[in-house]
Amino acid sequence: MTNYGAIPTSSNASPVDLDSISRAKHRLKAGLATCRSWRTMFDFHSMNLPRGVSAAFSRIKTNIAYFQTNYAIVVLLIIFFSLIEHPTSLIVFTVLGFVWIFLYFLRDEPIKVFRYQIDDKTVLIGLSVITIGLLLLTGVTFNIIGALLIGAVVILIHAVVRKTEDLFVDEEAALAATETSGLTSYPSS
Numbered sequence: 189m190t191n192y193g194a195i196p197t198s199s200n201a202s203p204v205d206l207d208s209i210s211r212a213k214h215r216l217k218a219g220l221a222t223c224r225s226w227r228t229m230f231d232f233h234s235m236n237l238p239r240g241v242s243a244a245f246s247r248i249k250t251n252i253a254y255f256q257t258n259y260a261i262v263v264l265l266i267i268f269f270s271l272i273e274h275p276t277s278l279i280v281f282t283v284l285g286f287v288w289i290f291l292y293f294l295r296d297e298p299i300k301v302f303r304y305q306i307d308d309k310t311v312l313i314g315l316s317v318i319t320i321g322l323l324l325l326t327g328v329t330f331n332i333i334g335a336l337l338i339g340a341v342v343i344l345i346h347a348v349v350r351k352t353e354d355l356f357v358d359e360e361a362a363l364a365a366t367e368t369s370g371l372t373s374y375p376s377s
Contacts, residue, residue: 223257223293234351244348251347254355257293260312263339264288267323270335277326284319291315 238244252259264285271277291299292315298305323332 223261224255226258228355229255229258229346229350231354234354235349236351238348247350247352248344248347250352250355251350252343254352255347255350256308256312259343260288260292260316262342263336266339266342267319267332267335270331270338271323271328274326274328274331277323277328277331280322280326281319284315284322288315288319 238247268278268281271281292308292311295311298307299311300306320332320336
């Protein structure tokens with residue numbers, strides 16, 4: 189007689205932790221970190237030029253906060269393509285890519301070190317510094333600097349051109365942004 193669907197409880201059970209695998213699958217299906225929808229990011233109906241310099245700076249600030257994870261993915265892809273002809277740097281970048289995936293993209297809760305919680309921005313800055321530093325040690329200085337400049341230009345162009353009125357910001361993030369910046373509402377530019 190067979191027991192279909194029964195979970196084995198004997199000592200010959202699988203050594204793989206199925207719970208952690210299912211959590212990783214769920215996170216991959218749900219999306220990477222707080223990665224916003226690419227469709228929302230590249231909605232052509234939400235693109236236009238700002239009315240002034242202050243509106244442009246306001247858009248940059250809001251869009252960088254909202255699309256932070258998307259921008260990190262874009263910059264990492266640009267760095268990857270700049271390293272195509274350098275196999276040693278690609279190996280280092282691949283190893284660092286796994287670190288990025290586990291410490292930044294697949295995390296659903298803050299990292300706790302002793303009693304302290306490390307937020308997403310600190311992890312993003314720390315991983316960026318480590319990635320750039322280790323890649324500079326592989327001798328591809330001009331490639332990295334060029335890729336970072338191209339990434340910054342792409343991000344700034346998108347952040348200036350993408351309107352912010354239709355972005356759905358959760359209330360906790362909006363409250364945190366207003367407390368740190370001194371703003372009481374999001375500008376409509």
